[in-house]
Amino acid sequence: MSSESEARSPLDDSEVEEGFREELEEDEEPKVCQVCGDKATGYHFNAMTCEGCKGFFRRAMKGPAKFRCPFQNNCVITKSNRRQCQFCRLQKCLSIGMLKELIMSDEAVEKRRMLIRRKRMAEEPVVLTEQQDVMIQELLEAHRKTFDKTFSDFCQFRPLNRDQNPMAEYSLKPAKSQHCPDLVGAGGVLGPVESSLPHGSSSSSFCNIQDANNSNTKGKIMFTTLPHITDLSTYMIQNVINYAKVLKSFRALTIEDQISLLKGATFEMVQMRFNMTFNENTGIWECGSLLYCMDDAMRAGFQRHLLDPLMKFHYTLRRLHLDEMEYVLMQTISLFSPDRPGVTQHSVIDKNQEMLACTLKTYIESKRSGPEKYLLFPKIMACLTEMRTMNEEYTKQLHQIQDIQPEVSPLMLEIVSQHS
Structure with a gap:
């Protein structure tokens, strides 16, 4: 030429x-x-x-x-x-x-x-391709079938017992109210956002596992909210599994890889779904008429070195003000992580995750306006990375709770079994 x-x-x-x-x-x-x-x-x-x-x-x-x-x-x-x-x-x-x-x-x-x-x-305006549009519609339909922000179908659960105060609390409350909000209604009132943020403490563990396991404490109910939190977690896990099973690209994988991906991602996906109900002004998760605060997790036996970063994560993610589709794509990117333990079809899963990430980036660029949209995608990916670091600590604490008070559901234990 x-x-x-x-x-x-x-x-x-x-x-x-x-x-x-x-x-x-x-x-x-x-x-x-x-x-x-x-x-x-x-x-x-x-x-x-x-x-x-x-x-x-x-x-x-x-x-x-x-x-x-x-x-x-x-x-x-x-x-x-x-x-x-x-x-x-x-x-x-x-x-x-x-x-x-x-x-x-x-x-x-x-x-x-x-x-x-x-x-x-x-x-040149950024637009979603036809393939990306089809994918988005499939994911959104699957999400809406398996997640209801009103929690109207969550009804078979044991009561939430808040009689015992946690030894360390996340939020400032009026002197007359020493409990989180009631299940129905506003109940207690949380203080300002700043008072609800995780605060560093040298006594990050609120209970001593060895003392709790001795003969003086066996047979006593230590973790008063554990039965309800177990029911809630099991309900959320089942919905995440149902979501994954709807997706064609997930069903195309081997059963072994489907199990490995779910075991690796379920905790992260559950937290992302909970974040959609999180009120950043009060620090309360508003699940329809059901209201929760981080103290409920402490009463269930979880400790500060998991709950501190988890609370920070919920504030960070919620302040990005994602729309429903951005949440759904974020959850699905977490699901299709090729580096989960036990995964064999790495290249196939990696290709799916790359396609999802590209779709999220294009969606943000095409739907959002203002210069902040260019920082949103890397911030979402940083939140995904942050979630990965909490998986191991969650698994560890869940097994400790089960050793003290055996009320953790078999499904919850099965989800974390690959990390034990």
Whole structure:
């Protein structure tokens, strides 16, 4: 392919070096290249030239080659013979005022190329592909079938017993109210957001596992909210499993990989679903008429070195103000994690996760406005990473609770079995 043809590619160096091409004056007489007489495209390196001579001058000035005229150093350069004598063509370029100093460095060329790409991307609206639209509809339908923010179908549960205060509390409450909100109604009133945030404490563990396991405490109910929290967790886990089973891409995996993915992701997906009910102003999870605070988890036996980062996670994620579809895509990205223990179809699962991540990024860019949208995708991915770090601690504490008060459901234990 000739150098002239190469110079006309959409993102060639000449376009980068010159920026946006100077428009030719719209007069009756067309401009001609001062080197060879071909049709000129604008001023290049301080002279009116065609694309071919512009590219030739740039390469000649950058290259180490020294040209020689095979004739008498006075060739007449035309469009048809301009490639026959490089020496005289270069002399003609210099004689009309083309300047080597205007040729940009390779680094400057690359920088300008990136600016052009960004400008073009900014001008072209980002839209979801047909395939991404179909995927979104499938995920959204599956989510709505398996998650109800009102928790109206969560009715077969043991009562929530808040008679025992946790040894460390997450929220400031009025002196007359020493409990979290009642199951129905507002009950207790939490303090401001700042008072509900996780606060560092040297006594991060509110109970001593060894003391709790001795003969003096066996047979006593230590974790008063554990029966209800077990019922709630089991209900949420079943819904996550039902969600995964609806997805075609999940059902296409081997049973072994389906189990491995669910064991790895269920805790994370449950927390993301709970986050959709989280009130960042009060620190309360508003599950329809059911209201929960972090003290309920402490009364169930969970300890501060899990609940502190978990509370921080819920505030961080909720303050991103994701819409329903962004939550759904985030949960599904967590589900299709190829590095979960026991996974064998790594490449297939990785491809699914990459497709989901690209869809989330495109969805954000196409649906949101304002500069903050460019930071939203990396913030969501950072929240996913943060969730991964809590899985192991959750598993550890769940087994400790079960050793003290064996009321954890078999499904909950099965979900965390691969981490034990």
